Amino acid sequence: MRRNVSIILPAHHESYDRQQTEEFEQFILPKFATTDFTRLPAQKTYDLDNVYTLSSHRPSFVFSYEQNQKKGFFAVECKWRKKDYNGYMPWTDPNELRNYRDYQEKMNTAIFIIIGLGGVPSDPTNVLLIPFRYISELPVLDMHYLKAYFRPMPHKKFFLDVENLVLK
Numbered sequence: 001m002r003r004n005v006s007i008i009l010p011a012h013h014e015s016y017d018r019q020q021t022e023e024f025e026q027f028i029l030p031k032f033a034t035t036d037f038t039r040l041p042a043q044k045t046y047d048l049d050n051v052y053t054l055s056s057h058r059p060s061f062v063f064s065y066e067q068n069q070k071k072g073f074f075a076v077e078c079k080w081r082k083k084d085y086n087g088y089m090p091w092t093d094p095n096e097l098r099n100y101r102d103y104q105e106k107m108n109t110a111i112f113i114i115i116g117l118g119g120v121p122s123d124p125t126n127v128l129l130i131p132f133r134y135i136s137e138l139p140v141l142d143m144h145y146l147k148a149y150f151r152p153m154p155h156k157k158f159f160l161d162v163e164n165l166v167l168k
Contacts, residue, residue, distance in 0.1 A: 023121035024080035025060050028114055031157050037063040040073070058103060059111055070162045074109055077132070080116040080124060090140045091115060097139050100132060112167045116154075127154035129167060 032039070040062040059075035077100065079091050091113070092100075104111050111132035116124030128149045135141060159168045 020121045024116045025078045027122050028078050033157050037065055039063055065160055067162045075111040078114050080121040084143050087143045088140050092139050094139055101136055110165050127151045
């Protein structure tokens with residue numbers, strides 16, 4: 001049974017500028033060991049006001065891997081949010097959501113969404129790791145649903161299960 005929920009968000013629920021995004025990305029990047037992953041060239045583009053352009057259709061990072069005679073690549077999109085709103089967290093807008101779906105389909109690769117929640121972008125209180133395929137239709141996430149995706153140790157390095165293409 002599907003239920004409708006009204007969510008009241010501030011008019012501009014939060015403004016995420018280039019500096020906040022880069023700070024969170026710099027917090028996340030060292031969590032990918034260079035012995036296990038190779039980061040491919042930078043993807044993001046900004047307009048003159050240091051805001052991501054709508055034409056930026058690519059995730060924050062793309063990594064290649066070669067482990068256990070398997071090789072490939074996957075993408076990571078980093079988001080930082082100061083807080084949730086009454087148990088819900090807007091993580092993207094519908095245009096970006098469509099861009100991620102298009103990228104995943106075009107590149108035929110997995111995308112993982114890493115969300116920093118609370119604290120500051122360079123040291124979030126919580127880190128969530130969510131396979132995009134589970135939220136590909138949801139620009140706003142229910143915090144109850146997200147409980148399974150909180151990382152118990154936000155500062156721990158990421159590990160890729162290459163057999164199942166699952167980032168942990």
